[in-house]
Amino acid sequence: MRLATIVTDNWWDIRDLSNVSGAILDALADAGVPDWGIYVVSALLGTLAIISFIGAVAIINIWIERRVVGRMQSRLGPNRLGPFGLLQPVADAIKLMQKEVLQPRSADGLVFTLAPIAFTVPGIAILAVIPWGRNMTLAELDVGIVFIFAMSSLAALAVFIGGYGSNNKYALFGAMRVIAMLVTYEIPIVLSLLGIVLLTQTMNLSEIVLWQEEHWVFLIMLQPLAFLIYFFSSSAELNRTPADLAEAESEIAGGYHVEYSGMKFGLYYAAELINAVSISTIIATLFLGGWWLYKVDELVPGWMILIGKIYAVYFLFVWTRGTLPRFRIDQLLAFAWKWMTPMALLNILLVAGQVTLWEETGWSDAVLIPAFIAINGAFAAGLIVGWVRVMAPKFQRFPTRPRFYSTIDVPPLPAPDAAMTQP
Amino acid sequence: MIDDGAIVFSFYMLAGGSLLCALMVAFVRNLIHAVLFLALTFVGVAGVYIVLSADFVAVVQVLIYAGAVGVLMTFAIMLTPASDRMNSETLFQVPAALLGLMVAGIAVFVAYDTNWDLSNSEGLRTTARLLGEAFLKPYVVAFEVASVLLVTAMIGAIILSREEDAGDA
Numbered sequence: 001m002r003l004a005t006i007v008t009d010n011w012w013d014i015r016d017l018s019n020v021s022g023a024i025l026d027a028l029a030d031a032g033v034p035d036w037g038i039y040v041v042s043a044l045l046g047t048l049a050i051i052s053f054i055g056a057v058a059i060i061n062i063w064i065e066r067r068v069v070g071r072m073q074s075r076l077g078p079n080r081l082g083p084f085g086l087l088q089p090v091a092d093a094i095k096l097m098q099k100e101v102l103q104p105r106s107a108d109g110l111v112f113t114l115a116p117i118a119f120t121v122p123g124i125a126i127l128a129v130i131p132w133g134r135n136m137t138l139a140e141l142d143v144g145i146v147f148i149f150a151m152s153s154l155a156a157l158a159v160f161i162g163g164y165g166s167n168n169k170y171a172l173f174g175a176m177r178v179i180a181m182l183v184t185y186e187i188p189i190v191l192s193l194l195g196i197v198l199l200t201q202t203m204n205l206s207e208i209v210l211w212q213e214e215h216w217v218f219l220i221m222l223q224p225l226a227f228l229i230y231f232f233s234s235s236a237e238l239n240r241t242p243a244d245l246a247e248a249e250s251e252i253a254g255g256y257h258v259e260y261s262g263m264k265f266g267l268y269y270a271a272e273l274i275n276a277v278s279i280s281t282i283i284a285t286l287f288l289g290g291w292w293l294y295k296v297d298e299l300v301p302g303w304m305i306l307i308g309k310i311y312a313v314y315f316l317f318v319w320t321r322g323t324l325p326r327f328r329i330d331q332l333l334a335f336a337w338k339w340m341t342p343m344a345l346l347n348i349l350l351v352a353g354q355v356t357l358w359e360e361t362g363w364s365d366a367v368l369i370p371a372f373i374a375i376n377g378a379f380a381a382g383l384i385v386g387w388v389r390v391m392a393p394k395f396q397r398f399p400t401r402p403r404f405y406s407t408i409d410v411p412p413l414p415a416p417d418a419a420m421t422q423p
Numbered sequence: 424m425i426d427d428g429a430i431v432f433s434f435y436m437l438a439g440g441s442l443l444c445a446l447m448v449a450f451v452r453n454l455i456h457a458v459l460f461l462a463l464t465f466v467g468v469a470g471v472y473i474v475l476s477a478d479f480v481a482v483v484q485v486l487i488y489a490g491a492v493g494v495l496m497t498f499a500i501m502l503t504p505a506s507d508r509m510n511s512e513t514l515f516q517v518p519a520a521l522l523g524l525m526v527a528g529i530a531v532f533v534a535y536d537t538n539w540d541l542s543n544s545e546g547l548r549t550t551a552r553l554l555g556e557a558f559l560k561p562y563v564v565a566f567e568v569a570s571v572l573l574v575t576a577m578i579g580a581i582i583l584s585r586e587e588d589a590g591d592a
Contacts, residue, residue, distance in 0.1 A: 036429060111459070142549040146482045153490025157462055160497055164455060179494060203551055 046138040072322035101262035115162030122151040133302030166259035174255025191344035209290035225380035284309035441467030462493040
């Protein structure tokens with residue numbers, strides 16, 4: 001489809017990326033390259049585009065994150081190197097490359113080396129199924145959402161082999177915490193996205209975007225509760241504050257990558273940014289309409305709209321990181337099991353009822369969609385407020401929740417007067 | 424379709440890689456390495472499913488076997504301090520090898536003995552919807568029985584791992 005106004009047909013006009021790839025593939029076809037050769041070249045072109053996007057993002061997002069968090073915490077952030085400190089991530093990368101890569105003598109060498117690579121690959125692979133524009137998907141998978149689950153479940157094993165291969169107690173503790181969190185938060189993630197699958201009747205990400213275009217609505221309006229659950233669960237999955245227990249410096253000295261240095265650590269660091277961008281992309285595609293933005297996508301290329309939405313979601317991640325304190329591990333796991341999983345199940349129940357109503361009665365979309373938006377919004381707001389009022393744990397001076405506290409006889413604090421009058 | 428050169432090539436690559444990893448599971452000395460090779464084997468088998476255009480089964484294979492079962496096995500190894508970390512230090516090697524060869528022999532015999540029907544139809548466009556309808560319409564009883572079984576196993580695990588004093592439960 002040709003964009004309406006500003007984009008031309010010239011091959012160098014990268015605002016429509018299909019110009020340049022189409023020119024290359026047409027030239028190959030004219031030169032008599034067989035079909036499988038053209039297929040391979042087009043696959044390589046798509047992969048190259050995604051990998052270069054990832055490389056640029058990993059550099060730029062360090063700067064964005066540090067500047068934004070700095071502004072939120074009333075400081076400046078990096079501002080010396082280049083205009084607005086823009087060259088700071090480049091300098092950091094050069095420094096990381098020059099540093100010596102240390103490996104503990106008793107570490108498990110091959111596993112130790114493979115772990116950061118295995119941690120990076122799933123985050124990049126997720127981007128293959130994302131529709132970057134109309135007919136602009138690298139891998140048109142009919143089971144795209146399950147593919148995303150599968151890739152994010154591989155990260156658990158990668159983190160574990162990193163922690164195990166380091167042969168360090170803190171690293172193993174950090175890895176165990178990550179796995180506990182990943183296994184726990186997998187459930188609300190799957191359940192929250194199940195609502196979307198029920199509503200759109202497809203697991204193909206391109207078709208989910210087309211569904212939003214057809215019904216002229218963002219899924220975040222129809223599924224606000226699923227969005228909140230997915231957003232918080234994925235920030236736990238990403239090890240970002242408020243859920244960055246895996247690398248809680250004050251408790252376990254940096255977590256599963258405590259033994260990594262040099263560019264191996266750099267890969268872990270980049271992989272966390274890449275995973276954050278992947279999750280932002282998924283949220284932008286599933287909940288915010290992907291490359292579609294009402295009538296704007298006829299004027300602006302879809303991939304630019306998608307990148308804009310990705311950075312809007314990424315800003316939310318940076319915002320939570322800059323403002324919220326860290327959870328305790330038992331709070332985090334209890335939050336997943338006792339709050340998010342039941343809420344996600346209730347959400348599925350509601351969506352299933354709505355889909356049945358939609359299919360059985362045949363009432364028009366113009367009536368049903370605003371009604372569903374109102375009902376689901378009220379449901380989400382009521383459920384959150386109600387659960388906080390009724391179910392939130394009361395403040396405890398001596399918490400009894402963790403198991404081992406019950407066996408310890410906690411002595412009472414000295415009376416305030418006695419403490420105050422001590423010399 | 425199935426005789427396409429690229430598909431045959433990728434099938435032999437994936438099958439060979441999976442077999443190699445499966446052999447490494449048996450022969451490698453370190454038990455954690457064995458589990459990692461097992462995860463690689465699962466991924467390779469998922470690739471074979473993709474070659475057979477069973478995309479849903481392939482993705483679920485990665486999700487459940489490489490993701491969940493791999494983590495489960497590493498946990499099982501970490502939580503059993505009595506077993507040493509060395510693989511294949513056991514007297515059962517010879518009978519195990521014999522048993523494995525017999526099972527492989529039966530599989531090969533069945534594969535050659537079966538009269539395979541070659542179909543010229545196109546691969547299925549999408550398998551997830553068909554699988555879902557099959558689970559919830561004709562095979563719903565088996566599906567529900569399996570889920571009841573899983574719930575039972577979960578309750579059993581909770582009871583087994585529960586501490587005796589239910590003081591603050």
